[in-house]
Amino acid sequence: MKEQFYSYIQNLQDTITSKLEVVDGKAKFQEDLWERAEGGGGRTRVIENGNIFEKGGVNISAVHGELPEVLRKQFGVESGDFFACGLSLVIHPKNPFVPTVHANWRYFEMYDQDGNIVTQWFGGGQDLTPYYLFEEDAVHFHTVCKEACDKHHADFYPKFKETCDSYFWNAHRNEARGLGGLFFDYLKETEEFTMQNRYDFVTEVGNSFLNSYVPIVERRKEIDYTQAHKDWQEVRRGRYVEFNLVHDRGTLFGLKTNGRIESILMSLPPTVQWKYNHHPAQGSEEEKLLEVLAKPKSWV
Amino acid sequence: MKEQFYSYIQNLQDTITSKLEVVDGKAKFQEDLWERAEGGGGRTRVIENGNIFEKGGVNISAVHGELPEVLRKQFGVESGDFFACGLSLVIHPKNPFVPTVHANWRYFEMYDQDGNIVTQWFGGGQDLTPYYLFEEDAVHFHTVCKEACDKHHADFYPKFKETCDSYFWNAHRNEARGLGGLFFDYLKETEEFTMQNRYDFVTEVGNSFLNSYVPIVERRKEIDYTQAHKDWQEVRRGRYVEFNLVHDRGTLFGLKTNGRIESILMSLPPTVQWKYNHHPAQGSEEEKLLEVLAKPKSWV
Numbered sequence: 126m127k128e129q130f131y132s133y134i135q136n137l138q139d140t141i142t143s144k145l146e147v148v149d150g151k152a153k154f155q156e157d158l159w160e161r162a163e164g165g166g167g168r169t170r171v172i173e174n175g176n177i178f179e180k181g182g183v184n185i186s187a188v189h190g191e192l193p194e195v196l197r198k199q200f201g202v203e204s205g206d207f208f209a210c211g212l213s214l215v216i217h218p219k220n221p222f223v224p225t226v227h228a229n230w231r232y233f234e235m236y237d238q239d240g241n242i243v244t245q246w247f248g249g250g251q252d253l254t255p256y257y258l259f260e261e262d263a264v265h266f267h268t269v270c271k272e273a274c275d276k277h278h279a280d281f282y283p284k285f286k287e288t289c290d291s292y293f294w295n296a297h298r299n300e301a302r303g304l305g306g307l308f309f310d311y312l313k314e315t316e317e318f319t320m321q322n323r324y325d326f327v328t329e330v331g332n333s334f335l336n337s338y339v340p341i342v343e344r345r346k347e348i349d350y351t352q353a354h355k356d357w358q359e360v361r362r363g364r365y366v367e368f369n370l371v372h373d374r375g376t377l378f379g380l381k382t383n384g385r386i387e388s389i390l391m392s393l394p395p396t397v398q399w400k401y402n403h404h405p406a407q408g409s410e411e412e413k414l415l416e417v418l419a420k421p422k423s424w425v
Numbered sequence: 426m427k428e429q430f431y432s433y434i435q436n437l438q439d440t441i442t443s444k445l446e447v448v449d450g451k452a453k454f455q456e457d458l459w460e461r462a463e464g465g466g467g468r469t470r471v472i473e474n475g476n477i478f479e480k481g482g483v484n485i486s487a488v489h490g491e492l493p494e495v496l497r498k499q500f501g502v503e504s505g506d507f508f509a510c511g512l513s514l515v516i517h518p519k520n521p522f523v524p525t526v527h528a529n530w531r532y533f534e535m536y537d538q539d540g541n542i543v544t545q546w547f548g549g550g551q552d553l554t555p556y557y558l559f560e561e562d563a564v565h566f567h568t569v570c571k572e573a574c575d576k577h578h579a580d581f582y583p584k585f586k587e588t589c590d591s592y593f594w595n596a597h598r599n600e601a602r603g604l605g606g607l608f609f610d611y612l613k614e615t616e617e618f619t620m621q622n623r624y625d626f627v628t629e630v631g632n633s634f635l636n637s638y639v640p641i642v643e644r645r646k647e648i649d650y651t652q653a654h655k656d657w658q659e660v661r662r663g664r665y666v667e668f669n670l671v672h673d674r675g676t677l678f679g680l681k682t683n684g685r686i687e688s689i690l691m692s693l694p695p696t697v698q699w700k701y702n703h704h705p706a707q708g709s710e711e712e713k714l715l716e717v718l719a720k721p722k723s724w725v
Contacts, residue, residue, distance in 0.1 A: 157702070180701065297686055367670060367690075370670035371680060381597075387702045390667075393699040394699065395700070396696070396698050398695060398697070399695060400473070400695070401471045401473060401480065402471075402687045
């Protein structure tokens with residue numbers, strides 16, 4: 126399974142970066158290969174200063190070795206080896222009317238002292254963070270997510286949509302990071318699902334990514350914007366930074382287990398502002414976004 | 426003691442904000458009074474878009490009530506009431522040749538069920554974060570810190586300087602946040618020091634703040650700078666954000682105990698950049714700063 130999934134994300138990284146380069150029309154992804162001292166490594170691809178994409182990363186990694194202390198505590202085991210691989214992407218477009226997107230699909234294995242698999246699971250999801258609300262875009266993104274889920278189980282979309290809303294909750298601001306999407310974790314073998322079923326589902330979601338996002342980019346990329354729109358985008362990007370550095374388990378896990386810092390923090394936006402006690406004008410487009418972030422809603 | 430110290434920081438806030446307004450010559454501090462639902466409140470003063478100061482806050486607060494769960498765990502007690510007050514300031518100048526400064530002086534009391542003080546202590550410090558290295562400025566800042574300490578005990582400066590270097594270590598970047606200064610905590614009554622001795626020391630440090638910082642501002646505020654200098658300042662401000670959101674105990678404590686978010690996060694810089702895998706040119710002024718941040722050194 127690990128070879129099968131790593132091969133899948135290698136191909137998916139190629140597919141996604143090729144398509145995003147075509148959409149951008151100017152910038153190319155810069156590739157960095159890196160190795161992890163304790164075992165494994167990754168292939169980081171970052172795009173900067175494009176026509177459409179101001180900054181973004183589409184990274185894969187496959188790491189293995191002794192379970193780091195943080196994970197031993199989390200899983201309640203005294204020792205053991207692990208393997209983990211995944212694709213993580215964050216795209217920050219230049220135009221404030223084009224939303225930021227994040228996605229991640231990953232696979233984890235843990236072994237006993239004889240090297241047998243003790244437990245294995247998939248995790249991941251994708252979520253949309255706009256700076257201005259276009260309901261049409263939210264409906265499109267969630268529809269693609271739901272269609273991918275519905276091919277596998279009718280419960281998946283409602284469950285993973287709700288998990289996404291809970292996870293990307295910026296608790297100290299009492300607001301959602303964005304409009305949600307899907308988030309799932311610990312997809313293990315059960316009576317109902319084999320690991321191959323899980324693989325089929327996760328790759329279905331991964332394959333749906335470009336369809337969930339690119340049509341939105343195409344629809345919004347030509348909208349004229351002013352410095353005021355850009356300022357608002359940069360203020361909201363501040364909330365993105367706050368979520369990622371204060372609450373995001375993946376980021377904090379990376380920072381505390383000797384991950385490659387520049388690959389982890391590629392998720393941070395290129396330019397950001399923090400204004401003291403900033404509130405948009407009543408009835409403004411900016412305020413409409415805040416209203417929808419205050420309470421996650423159903424889009425499909 | 427609590428009335429004595431709260432009265433002190435009220436006056437100190439007035440002294441510091443008045444002087445900084447004179448130095449700035451344009452912007453005025455905006456004052457917000459706030460109350461904490463569980464008891465107490467604060468007086469936040471923020472300056473923005475000045476001639477000299479792009480953003481800064483000089484805040485006081487005095488809060489009391491039942492010990493929050495986070496603190497009960499930290500102190501290993503099952504219940505109890507507390508009182509805490511302090512002054513916190515962060516100043517982000519516009520000119521990249523003027524350093525950012527942070528300071529905090531605080532007092533804490535904990536009570537038993539009958540309302541008697543079980544334990545009480547002072548904490549605080551001040552530290553300097555430049556974007557370009559002027560050794561003269563580092564020496565000046567540390568000299569003022571040392572002189573304030575030396576009036577009270579010869580061990581204070583070396584000890585609190587080292588604690589500062591350890592505390593403001595941006596572990597995931599393997600570099601210091603800045604050039605350090607003083608950091609002390611849990612200054613309790615001992616055989617050697619009464620609480621009044623502790624008060625005298627902490628207020629000595631607080632009184633020294635303007636002398637430690639304002640002469641540096643005056644020396645550097647007229648230096649011409651380019652967009653490249655400003656870009657570097659904004660990239661380094663990104664590290665400031667990373668420290669405050671990932672490592673700073675005070676910030677995380679505030680975020681997790683229902684503090685007033687806008688008062689806590691006034692510490693975040695006004696404009697920030699994250700570039701992927703950015704490294705300054707060999708032999709540049711920017712690289713000289715990184716060299717000195719890689720390993721804390723003695724300045725006096």
